[in-house]
Amino acid sequence: MKLWSGHLFFFIIAFSSVSSSRVLELSDKFIDLSGDGMWFVKFYAPWCAHCRRLEPIWAHVAQSLYNTAIKVAKVDCTRFPTVATHYKVRAYPTIMFIKGSLQHEYTGEREKDDMVKYATRMAQPAVQRVTHADSIGYLKESHNIFFGYVGKTEGLLWEMFALHAEKYQPHTWFYVMSKDVIKNEIDRPHNDTAVFVYKEDGVYFFDACEDLLRDQEALNTTLDKWINTERFGFFPKITRANINHFMDINKYIVIAIVSENKLGEITQTERDFKDMIESIIRKKKSELHENFQFGWMGTPDLANSIAMSDLTVPHLLVLNSTTSHHHIPDDDPVLMTPEAVVWFLEQIYTQQAPAYGGDYWLIRLYRAFFEARTTLGSMWRGNPVLTALVFGLPLGFLSLICYSVFCSDILDSDEDEEIESHEKKD
Numbered sequence: 001m002k003l004w005s006g007h008l009f010f011f012i013i014a015f016s017s018v019s020s021s022r023v024l025e026l027s028d029k030f031i032d033l034s035g036d037g038m039w040f041v042k043f044y045a046p047w048c049a050h051c052r053r054l055e056p057i058w059a060h061v062a063q064s065l066y067n068t069a070i071k072v073a074k075v076d077c078t079r080f081p082t083v084a085t086h087y088k089v090r091a092y093p094t095i096m097f098i099k100g101s102l103q104h105e106y107t108g109e110r111e112k113d114d115m116v117k118y119a120t121r122m123a124q125p126a127v128q129r130v131t132h133a134d135s136i137g138y139l140k141e142s143h144n145i146f147f148g149y150v151g152k153t154e155g156l157l158w159e160m161f162a163l164h165a166e167k168y169q170p171h172t173w174f175y176v177m178s179k180d181v182i183k184n185e186i187d188r189p190h191n192d193t194a195v196f197v198y199k200e201d202g203v204y205f206f207d208a209c210e211d212l213l214r215d216q217e218a219l220n221t222t223l224d225k226w227i228n229t230e231r232f233g234f235f236p237k238i239t240r241a242n243i244n245h246f247m248d249i250n251k252y253i254v255i256a257i258v259s260e261n262k263l264g265e266i267t268q269t270e271r272d273f274k275d276m277i278e279s280i281i282r283k284k285k286s287e288l289h290e291n292f293q294f295g296w297m298g299t300p301d302l303a304n305s306i307a308m309s310d311l312t313v314p315h316l317l318v319l320n321s322t323t324s325h326h327h328i329p330d331d332d333p334v335l336m337t338p339e340a341v342v343w344f345l346e347q348i349y350t351q352q353a354p355a356y357g358g359d360y361w362l363i364r365l366y367r368a369f370f371e372a373r374t375t376l377g378s379m380w381r382g383n384p385v386l387t388a389l390v391f392g393l394p395l396g397f398l399s400l401i402c403y404s405v406f407c408s409d410i411l412d413s414d415e416d417e418e419i420e421s422h423e424k425k426d
Helices: 002-012 048-062 081-086 112-122 134-142 154-167 216-230 268-283 300-307 338-349 361-382 384-425
Strands: 040-045 068-077 094-101 100-104 147-151 173-177 194-199 200-203 252-257 291-295 316-321 325-327
Touching: 040 048, 048 068, 048 112, 081 194, 094 147, 134 268, 134 325, 147 154, 147 216, 154 173, 154 216, 194 216, 194 325, 252 338, 252 361, 268 291, 268 338, 291 300, 300 316, 316 338
Parallel strands: 040 068, 147 173, 252 291
Antiparallel strands: 040 094, 094 100, 147 194, 194 200, 252 316, 316 325
């Protein structure tokens, strides 16, 4: 009882700085107390500009999760470096969900809704049981995508499903149910046990043949690949935060590139182009989804970095996630029809379309040069005086050093030659 009172006193002192904000301020004592409850923690440094931009969003996250069992907190790692060392924080801000021995770093979008959904999902068991048929309708309304297991919770398929549910819990939802629960909402599987994904009003079953169910290693690999591929929607937004996840699915990634303003708005021309690309995968799911993942980008800078050129918007970029090659249509993307886009994709799949880029060391070197040039250009356009000072002063000092080193040798040489000439005259 005395120990609990001491802990309570610590929390009162540590969180006393929180006034209107629901965010809890932690100290290095958190290391000993982190196993109590569920924590959604931001590790930050006061001097970090990204941390300051995240501050109001983090306050909204705390407000949204205030009436849940999840404690939203933050740690100033400059004041408590032992906390940063304990949790292996290598960059600021780092956001981590902690539940007992579970420690998972959040790598998604730094938007309130995304972070709230993530924390809510991580607070639940990896696989949740559905016992009422009415719950299926609720799941369809609340989730665009979720995975389900039908049948008895035994056997190799169930073990692999539970294993991958823990692995992919940060990204999507997993449920277990009986055939009776889904009989009026989802097509009943042919086998007694089955795995399916509900994705945007459609249900797709995992093909688990008898031979696969007898081979644990093959089932593990195949199910992992299937879940990793199907956890994305048919036309998601691709950003810097999630593009590496798309690179793991071993498909061609078809990207419609537009330019959003600060309010998330795009021009009508860009909207028409984006809708046209989306309509292709909606109408031809069965033909294209196996080999192509469609999506869109609202930031041309990311697409320019991939293509290593300045693309106009709207534009179409197809990225080979296996080889890192990319494809760009020769025609103006704005003038392309859906039929022309499909034909272009067929040319890519049969390897008849020109491919650019790759993952060679020379390409990586040029990409680094392109990104450095782009960054420098953005800095110059934003603040030319500051850019000149940042890069001009070091270059000026380097020039002086080089001049003093090389010119000293020249002066010494001249003096030696002059002394030698006098000796000859004498």
